[in-house]
Amino acid sequence: MGEVDQVEAQLDAADARLAARLAGLRGEHGWSLDELAKRSGVSRSTLSRIERGEISPTASLLGKLCTVYRRTLSRLLSEVESEPARLVRAADQPVWTDATTGFRRRSVSPPHAGLRAEVIEGTLPAGATIDYDDPPVPGLEQHLWLLEGSLRLTVQGETHDLEPGDSLRFRLWGTSRFDCPGPTPARYVLTLVLP
Structure with a gap:
């Protein structure tokens, strides 16, 4: 093979x-x-x-299911993997790609029993948009740090334009939208903390 x-x-x-x-x-x-x-x-x-x-x-559809099941996407994906180790080597970090939008999600620090936070790296191609109707867990704390490209993030109706180095922190109670206006992909680190 x-x-x-x-x-x-x-x-x-x-x-x-x-x-x-x-x-x-x-x-x-x-x-x-x-x-x-x-x-x-x-x-x-x-x-x-x-x-x-x-x-x-798709990422959007999984977001809807995660909301219904009260799980973050990382937690759902971790449930289909073996128990994550304390040390997560780069080669062992689960990567998921949305075939429709091209959104790529690397679980840098996957969910782990007894821990409330997880860290993901997201890469959203230029021109791509992802809409989430509801948070997977109401009041989910999020810290987004944009590394490359530009990102327009709308949280509960308030829009924020981020450039490399910018960070945005919030608790999510409603809708959110990730939009990469381009011309290059938006790459960011997102830390999720359960309430």
Whole structure:
């Protein structure tokens, strides 16, 4: 098996574990697909296809499901991985890419039992936008530090234009929007702290 085939097999396995975990979460709550569709605003057919591993969810769609399940995206993704070590080598940091927007999310310091914070590195391509309807956890504390590019971040209706070196800190209770006006990708570090 070549290197490309191994990477594709690992991605397929990760998608399968994510699909199984999402189906498991719905089962833990005792919800039908119709009930989850009603709570999340995602169609029943899309939810069914995701849980069967037929399609890979987008960042925005996962954000909706995380809100319903009261989890951060990092926490959900960590639940499909093995228990993270205290020392997380760069090569071992889970990376997830949204095939629709090209958004790339590296879990630099993944969620860990007993710890409230996690650190991610996000890279949003020029021209890409991600909308989140609700926070995964109401009152989630966030600290964003922009490393490269420019980023327009709208938090609960208030828009902030960030340039390299700028930081924005807030507690999230409502909608948020990440927009990279370009011409280069926006790369940032985001620290999430559970309330």
